[in-house]
Amino acid sequence: MINDNAQNNKDIKLITEITRSLKVSLWFVFLTFPLLVIKVDALEKTVEYRWQNMLYVAIGTFLVSLLSKFFLDQNTKRKERAALVTEPQIGFLERIFNEPKYLYPIAFAACLFALIFPLIFSPYQTNIMTTALMYVVLGLGLNIVVGMAGLLDLGFVAFYAVGAYSYALLNTHFDLGFWIVLPIGAILAALFGIILGFPVLRLRGDYLAIVTLGFGEIIRLVLENWNEFSQGPSGISNIDRPGLFGMELTLNQSINYMFYIMIGLVLFTIFFVNRLQNSRLGRAWIALREDEIACQAMGIDKTKTKLTAFALGATWAGMVGVIFAAKTTFINPASFTFLESAIILAIVVIGGMGSIVGVIVGAFVLILLPEYLRALSDYRMLAFGAIMVMVMIYRPQGIISNVRKHIQYDPEEKTAKKSVDTTQAGKS
Amino acid sequence: MEYFIELFFSGLTRGSIYALIALGYTMVYGIIGLINFAHGEIYMIGAFTAYVIATVLGIYGFPVLAIIVLAGLAAAIWSSAYGYTIEKVAYKPIRHAPRLSPLISAIGMSIFLQNYVLLAQTSDFLAFPELIPDFEFMEPIAHIVGTTDMVIIVSTIVIMLLLTLFIKKSRTGKAMRATAQDRTMAKLIGINVDQVISVTFIIGSALAALGGLLIASHIGQINFYIGFIAGIKAFTAAVLGGIGSIPGAVLGGFILGLTESFATGYVSSDYEDVFAFSLLVLILIFKPSGLLGKAEVQKV
Numbered sequence: 001m002i003n004d005n006a007q008n009n010k011d012i013k014l015i016t017e018i019t020r021s022l023k024v025s026l027w028f029v030f031l032t033f034p035l036l037v038i039k040v041d042a043l044e045k046t047v048e049y050r051w052q053n054m055l056y057v058a059i060g061t062f063l064v065s066l067l068s069k070f071f072l073d074q075n076t077k078r079k080e081r082a083a084l085v086t087e088p089q090i091g092f093l094e095r096i097f098n099e100p101k102y103l104y105p106i107a108f109a110a111c112l113f114a115l116i117f118p119l120i121f122s123p124y125q126t127n128i129m130t131t132a133l134m135y136v137v138l139g140l141g142l143n144i145v146v147g148m149a150g151l152l153d154l155g156f157v158a159f160y161a162v163g164a165y166s167y168a169l170l171n172t173h174f175d176l177g178f179w180i181v182l183p184i185g186a187i188l189a190a191l192f193g194i195i196l197g198f199p200v201l202r203l204r205g206d207y208l209a210i211v212t213l214g215f216g217e218i219i220r221l222v223l224e225n226w227n228e229f230s231q232g233p234s235g236i237s238n239i240d241r242p243g244l245f246g247m248e249l250t251l252n253q254s255i256n257y258m259f260y261i262m263i264g265l266v267l268f269t270i271f272f273v274n275r276l277q278n279s280r281l282g283r284a285w286i287a288l289r290e291d292e293i294a295c296q297a298m299g300i301d302k303t304k305t306k307l308t309a310f311a312l313g314a315t316w317a318g319m320v321g322v323i324f325a326a327k328t329t330f331i332n333p334a335s336f337t338f339l340e341s342a343i344i345l346a347i348v349v350i351g352g353m354g355s356i357v358g359v360i361v362g363a364f365v366l367i368l369l370p371e372y373l374r375a376l377s378d379y380r381m382l383a384f385g386a387i388m389v390m391v392m393i394y395r396p397q398g399i400i401s402n403v404r405k406h407i408q409y410d411p412e413e414k415t416a417k418k419s420v421d422t423t424q425a426g427k428s
Numbered sequence: 429m430e431y432f433i434e435l436f437f438s439g440l441t442r443g444s445i446y447a448l449i450a451l452g453y454t455m456v457y458g459i460i461g462l463i464n465f466a467h468g469e470i471y472m473i474g475a476f477t478a479y480v481i482a483t484v485l486g487i488y489g490f491p492v493l494a495i496i497v498l499a500g501l502a503a504a505i506w507s508s509a510y511g512y513t514i515e516k517v518a519y520k521p522i523r524h525a526p527r528l529s530p531l532i533s534a535i536g537m538s539i540f541l542q543n544y545v546l547l548a549q550t551s552d553f554l555a556f557p558e559l560i561p562d563f564e565f566m567e568p569i570a571h572i573v574g575t576t577d578m579v580i581i582v583s584t585i586v587i588m589l590l591l592t593l594f595i596k597k598s599r600t601g602k603a604m605r606a607t608a609q610d611r612t613m614a615k616l617i618g619i620n621v622d623q624v625i626s627v628t629f630i631i632g633s634a635l636a637a638l639g640g641l642l643i644a645s646h647i648g649q650i651n652f653y654i655g656f657i658a659g660i661k662a663f664t665a666a667v668l669g670g671i672g673s674i675p676g677a678v679l680g681g682f683i684l685g686l687t688e689s690f691a692t693g694y695v696s697s698d699y700e701d702v703f704a705f706s707l708l709v710l711i712l713i714f715k716p717s718g719l720l721g722k723a724e725v726q727k728v
Binding site: 206 | 457463473476477479480481483484486487502506509510513517518521522525526528529530531532533535536537538539540541542543544545547548549554555557656660663664667671698699701702705706708709712713716717718
């Protein structure tokens with residue numbers, strides 16, 4: 001009898017689910033009707049009705065609606081279970097990446113794999129991987145500004161452009177080499193970071209976001225219109241590739257060389273950011289992110305701390321900019337649009353704000369995904385946008401969220417037990 | 429002098445359109461504190477829907493007046509539907525997530541919608557039909573201010589007044605203001621907050637669609653990418669006037685439009701956008717909460 005009831009309830013639930021999904025699918029049919037079904041030609045004065053699209057939308061949204069309901073149910077169930085347990089819950093991925101026992105072998109294997117990568121794979125694959133590594137460094141740089149200091153920067157690409165143009169211009173006009181310009185580009189970008197930082201010191205949150213966005217657009221527009229300086233939209237070509245003690249490198253060799261330079265830069269960045277996180281400055285940033293007033297009351301110089309965050313973040317962008325110019329040997333303002341800033345920010349947020357491993361994973365996912373989605377050709381950017389939304393819905397804290405160290409007092413053991421807690425970064 | 433007046437009216441026209449789109453940003457921001465990056469795309473979808481419907485009706489031989497009304501209605505209805513759906517799909521599930529998550533979701537949505545229109549329609553620029561006919565009584569001043577400009581400015585002002593009345597007087601308007609002030613408190617006194625948020629998205633989207641229709645008939649061509657730059661400009665206008673404030677959005681829109689118009693007219697047309705953004709940076713440096721925004725008081 002009881003079993004019957006349960007069975008009945010289940011059936012009713014299934015039926016309501018199906019009717020709900022049918023309604024959703026009908027709604028989307030209505031929604032997509034004018035753009036997806038009708039296609040007009042104003043010159044020929046013809047109307048084409050593409051009814052088959054309506055069918056695809058209906059079936060597709062019906063299935064997606066059923067599946068997403070199922071996943072959301074699973075999610076809420078898991079959260080309910082988690083709420084019953086008082087111990088701080090740490091996700092599987094976070095646990096692996098925060099235990100040195102697991103992390104070090106994984107990191108070692110990754111390094112080894114990286115070293116032999118160009119030997120196994122084709123130059124094309126190596127090239128893509130170099131791009132992904134560039135975004136790892138960009139992500140880690142932006143992570144200093146957004147993840148650690150909590151300053152939302154939507155114009156990060158401006159510093160990337162400064163680095164790229166400083167190499168391109170210094171190389172074509174003064175014939176300076178890659179290794180000389182690398183630090184110059186970094187310093188110039190840091191200077192721009194400070195120039196941007198000064199006026200926006202008083203701004204917070206979304207106002208800061210829109211001013212940085214404006215700053216990024218101003219830099220791009222100036223590069224596009226100031227023809228005497230930057231040769232405008234046609235860009236600068238024939239930039240030298242980096243030299244290796246005066247040796248002549250073939251194209252494939254220089255692709256591999258570029259790859260190893262990037263590996264070196266990534267390792268250096270990881271080391272630097274990791275050391276920074278637990279330094280006096282890093283902790284000042286975190287304090288600033290959590291509460292500006294309390295942070296000032298603790299005797300932290302707000303101006304200096306914010307400016308160093310901008311300058312240090314920009315430094316990495318400048319360096320990657322120089323490498324970008326050297327890698328592609330051609331740059332124009334079209335490479336430095338807002339979309340680029342948005343993608344770097346997405347790397348930081350989707351990967352997990354404040355977490356180094358998270359940002360690395362985020363960069364690989366977001367940069368390699370569109371490359372390997374090429375099979376979908378026209379649909380890849382559509383899928384890319386949809387995946388960005390989906391990751392945020394199912395994992396708003398990012399793929400690998402930041403785990404902060406804290407010390408917990410346990411009265412029974414009378415010892416301070418080291419524990420970790422999944423406090424999400426940037427929850428203010 | 430005549431050149432000055434001409435520039436002034438062209439600035440007002442631009443400003444009206446920025447204001448219409450900025451209203452959607454400012455209302456959504458006021459209520460859920462989210463920069464809705466997909467809002468520019470709503471405007472683009474409005475323009476495309478109007479284009480498709482107007483062309484279809486034109487082919488079937490409807491009279492001009494019916495085409496204007498039906499295309500405007502269709503644009504408003506479908507844009508609202510898109511705005512409503514976007515909120516339900518991309519923002520509602522993560523309303524309580526860390527602050528940056530909805531922003532990334534919005535950027536993802538914006539990329540998705542751009543490519544959706546690109547695939548569903550075309551990547552080419554489409555010539556938008558001239559919907560608004562030239563009025564005869566405008567003839568003597570037509571060389572300074574065209575009929576389209578006049579229609580845009582007047583309709584923007586009318587819409588603005590209606591919206592202000594709606595928010596000040598109507599029940600839903602009051603609920604919206606209450607939700608903007610304090611969402612939890614509004615819930616406690618029996619306001620259906622989810623519904624209020626949906627209504628906000630619907631109204632904002634409908635305004636953006638009207639903006640889309642007006643600007644498309646003003647400029648004469650549309651493309652799947654128009655939403656992006658208009659969205660950023662409108663957002664700039666909203667911030668300029670103080671985000672969250674409705675009169676601020678209108679004022680910000682007009683100031684932005686006039687600045688751009690005079691800068692292109694008297695200085696150089698290449699740096700039009702640079703002027704707009706520089707103005708924004710300058711105003712925010714001296715008045716960090718925008719022109720009409722309330723200064724945030726931080727208590728410890």
